[in-house]
Amino acid sequence: MASLFKNHFYVGLVLFFSFECFSQNINSFFKAPNGKYLISSDLHIHTVFSDGSVWPDIRVDEAEKELLDLIAITDHLEYQPHVKDIPNPDRNRSFEIARSHRKKDSDLKIINGAEITKSMSPGHINAVFIKDANRILHKDSLSGILEANKQGAFVFWNHPNWVSQRNDGIAKLDPYHVYLIKNKLLHGIEVVNENTFSEEAFQLALENNLTVLGTSDIHGLTEWSYNISLGGHRPITFVIAESKSNQDIHKALLNTKTFIWFNNLLIGSKNNLIPVIYSNLIITSNGYKPNTILAEFTIKNNSSAKMKLEYLGEYNLHENSKMIEIDPYSAKRIVVKTEEFRKRVILPFRVLNALVGPKENAVISYKVSI
Ligand SMILES: [Zn+2]
Numbered sequence: 490m491a492s493l494f495k496n497h498f499y500v501g502l503v504l505f506f507s508f509e510c511f512s513q514n515i516n517s518f519f520k521a522p523n524g525k526y527l528i529s530s531d532l533h534i535h536t537v538f539s540d541g542s543v544w545p546d547i548r549v550d551e552a553e554k555e556l557l558d559l560i561a562i563t564d565h566l567e568y569q570p571h572v573k574d575i576p577n578p579d580r581n582r583s584f585e586i587a588r589s590h591r592k593k594d595s596d597l598k599i600i601n602g603a604e605i606t607k608s609m610s611p612g613h614i615n616a617v618f619i620k621d622a623n624r625i626l627h628k629d630s631l632s633g634i635l636e637a638n639k640q641g642a643f644v645f646w647n648h649p650n651w652v653s654q655r656n657d658g659i660a661k662l663d664p665y666h667v668y669l670i671k672n673k674l675l676h677g678i679e680v681v682n683e684n685t686f687s688e689e690a691f692q693l694a695l696e697n698n699l700t701v702l703g704t705s706d707i708h709g710l711t712e713w714s715y716n717i718s719l720g721g722h723r724p725i726t727f728v729i730a731e732s733k734s735n736q737d738i739h740k741a742l743l744n745t746k747t748f749i750w751f752n753n754l755l756i757g758s759k760n761n762l763i764p765v766i767y768s769n770l771i772i773t774s775n776g777y778k779p780n781t782i783l784a785e786f787t788i789k790n791n792s793s794a795k796m797k798l799e800y801l802g803e804y805n806l807h808e809n810s811k812m813i814e815i816d817p818y819s820a821k822r823i824v825v826k827t828e829e830f831r832k833r834v835i836l837p838f839r840v841l842n843a844l845v846g847p848k849e850n851a852v853i854s855y856k857v858s859i
């Protein structure tokens with residue numbers, strides 16, 4: 490009995506500590522640059538109120554378990570395959586059910602959204618931070634997009650690489666999209682949707698000053714699609730906001746202040762992504778090893794991503810090749826052969842798991858005093 494109790498106690502202790510580590514680790518995902526807030530979001534989510542397979546409350550439970558800060562329920566306005574079982578005369582209903590399921594002490598924000606579901610062009614368009622989905626439902630796409638903008642929505646182009654609408658998988662602008670962008674009616678574009686990454690969409694975002702988005706477009710369960718319990722995660726858009734208020738998050742989305750975390754890849758413009766990398770990879774000097782001209786440094790990774798670096802500097806390393814991997818929430822030592830004693834060194838790296846352009850990796854450089 491005593492040993493049974495002891496075993497239980499031990500198992501309980503282990504579970505407690507692993508849960509603690511897990512929740513601490515995942516909760517922050519990435520450390521925000523000074524004075525900013527990183528809001529983890531998924532702004533493209535379906536329920537049974539369009540062609541999804543789950544009731545809206547499950548979407549809230551999933552997001553809370555995955556420690557997201559913000560979700561938008563974005564059921565198709567036009568495509569209603571369950572209409573015989575769920576007549577759905579009020580297109581705000583899935584959002585309202587989700588919102589009412591949210592626990593009072595939950596940190597999760599839930600906003601209203603809709604997927605304006607038309608053939609190409611313009612294809613499928615999401616509107617989030619909307620006030621009333623019913624008024625966005627129109628026969629022609631432009632009236633819906635105009636109404637969404639009238640409601641102050643953040644509007645973005647979904648899966649522009651979707652093979653059902655672009656059989657070559659290549660995202661490209663039609664004159665209609667150019668018109669929407671010119672008139673500031675379209676503000677963002679999905680660079681990542683579900684399990685696809687579109688380099689063309691990333692290029693279009695950078696050229697046209699559109700906000701980059703990565704979304705799950707989830708219809709089934711996120712656990713089944715992304716192996717959450719085994720450490721996986723859905724595509725997450727991080728909004729770089731001035732505060733955690735809805736107003737500042739909305740403003741940051743309209744001002745292109747985002748980056749994406751997709752599998753182990755970080756995707757965003759230089760302006761957005763580089764400061765995030767600097768706040769998550771910290772290099773400190775441990776000085777020269779006694780009786781040597783070998784300078785030792787620690788690279789600390791404060792993020793949930795495995796950071797993959799290629800050292801680009803002039804010196805050779807003593808213990809590593811130029812390829813350095815640092816696991817989430819851990820640190821790695823590098824030893825640099827500086828040839829003579831130096832007060833400071835420059836340590837430049839290419840970040841192999843961070844893209845600031847379709848085929849362009851982020852480059853960072855540290856000036857470290859020894
Ligand atoms: Zn769609």
Ligand SMILES: [Zn+2]
Pocket residue numbers: 533535604647706
């Ligand atoms: Zn969708």
